[in-house]
Amino acid sequence: QAGLTQPPSVSKGLRQTATLTCTGNSNNVGNQGAAWLQQHQGHPPEVLSYRNNDRPSGVSERFSASRSGNTASLTIAGLQPEDEADYYCSAWDTSLNIWVFGGGTKLAVL
Amino acid sequence: EVQVVESGGGLVQPGGSLRLSCAASGLTFRNFWMSWVRQAPGKGLEWVATINHDGFGKYYVDSVKGRFTISRDNANNSVYLQMNSLRAEDTALYFCAGGDLHYWGQGTMVTVSS
Numbered sequence: 371q372a373g374l375t376q377p378p379s380v381s382k383g384l385r386q387t388a389t390l391t392c393t394g395n396s397n398n399v400g401n402q403g404a405a406w407l408q409q410h411q412g413h414p415p416e417v418l419s420y421r422n423n424d425r426p427s428g429v430s431e432r433f434s435a436s437r438s439g440n441t442a443s444l445t446i447a448g449l450q451p452e453d454e455a456d457y458y459c460s461a462w463d464t465s466l467n468i469w470v471f472g473g474g475t476k477l478a479v480l
Numbered sequence: 481e482v483q484v485v486e487s488g489g490g491l492v493q494p495g496g497s498l499r500l501s502c503a504a505s506g507l508t509f510r511n512f513w514m515s516w517v518r519q520a521p522g523k524g525l526e527w528v529a530t531i532n533h534d535g536f537g538k539y540y541v542d543s544v545k546g547r548f549t550i551s552r553d554n555a556n557n558s559v560y561l562q563m564n565s566l567r568a569e570d571t572a573l574y575f576c577a578g579g580d581l582h583y584w585g586q587g588t589m590v591t592v593s594s
Contacts, residue, residue: 458525460525467539469581
């Protein structure tokens with residue numbers, strides 16, 4: 371049960387913009403879209419973006435999600451120190467009837 | 481406000497069993513699919529199992545098929561994970577998640593060790 375592909379790490383400067391990617395296939399990301407989760411060390415994940423790219427209430431407008439084909443992206447504008455975290459994408463695979471996760475991207479804000 | 485609270489984790493010997501529980505509030509529970517997701521120490525998130533809203537649809541990651549069983553009680557807004565034949569590689573923090581993995585609990589730790 372292969373997962374989604376995310377870069378292991380991304381480093382950007384304070385107040386810069388980071389774009390995280392998540393690649394799947396036509397049965398998961400390309401079909402159903404991907405949700406994005408943020409996880410700070412020692413805390414549970416929190417959803418940043420639903421599979422339709424909408425933001426839950428309370429999530430900063432600095433976080434925006436999009437999708438092109440089988441690749442989903444999360445853009446974080448105006449990076450802040452508190453954005454340092456692990457970011458995961460997830461999607462429902464309609465062929466396998468399973469949730470698939472990316473391996474996570476560790477974002478460092480320099 | 482939606483709250484998800486897991487319980488039932490602990491230390492168990494290889495081959496043993498545990499039953500995890502998850503209580504959800506603040507949502508119309510019977511309308512939501514529920515899932516268990518685990519995270520081994522220092523590792524990423526791994527989906528374990530999902531149950532649909534009425535409990536008749538159950539889905540599992542290959543590594544737990546035949547050993548774990550997910551179930552739910554809509555009258556008590558709860559979902560469960562019965563874990564049998566536990567292995568060292570099942571050691572992880574187990575999260576309960578509601579809907580399209582929108583709502584997460586704090587997790588309950590399962591350690592499989594002799």
